[in-house]
Amino acid sequence: MLHVNYKPSTSHWLFPPIIMGILAFLAVVMLIQRALKCKKQGKPFFNFKNYHFLVANWDKVRLPGTLLLLVLYFPSMDLLGFLPASIIFIFLFNVLFVGVAQLASIPVAFKTKKFWSNPDFRSLLISLIISVVSSTLIWFLFGKVFKITLP
Known part of the structure; x- marks a missing residue:
């Protein structure tokens, strides 16, 4: 039977080997499919x-x-901690994929005082909300509910 040595201080090391095993298995499946197709x-x-x-x-x-x-x-994550780094980087990923040009709407929105009617500013605000809510939920679920230490 499978036995896992578990220490709360190193619980975040449990998932990477599992994920790597799954990825290795899927890579082998893809290589076999490629070989059969060829x-x-x-x-x-x-x-x-x-x-x-x-x-x-x-x-x-x-x-x-x-x-x-x-x-x-x-x-x-080492410098800021899991939660602040995740909020910042999820927001930056959202900005990168939605469009970096939206950042130009920030000064325009403050100058015109029309925040919610500016679609680019509204998109940035929604990205920020998504970043804060999703990062906080992940931190709470894994760090508090499941007691898995986060980096």
């Missing part, structure tokens, strides 16, 4: 001729921005 169609498993990793006209802001935010998120 065999059925008579194509080579690795076909690098005319291969492009990125599609034409790929978004040159969102991919590097996502990678940068992801890399910065982990050290920020």
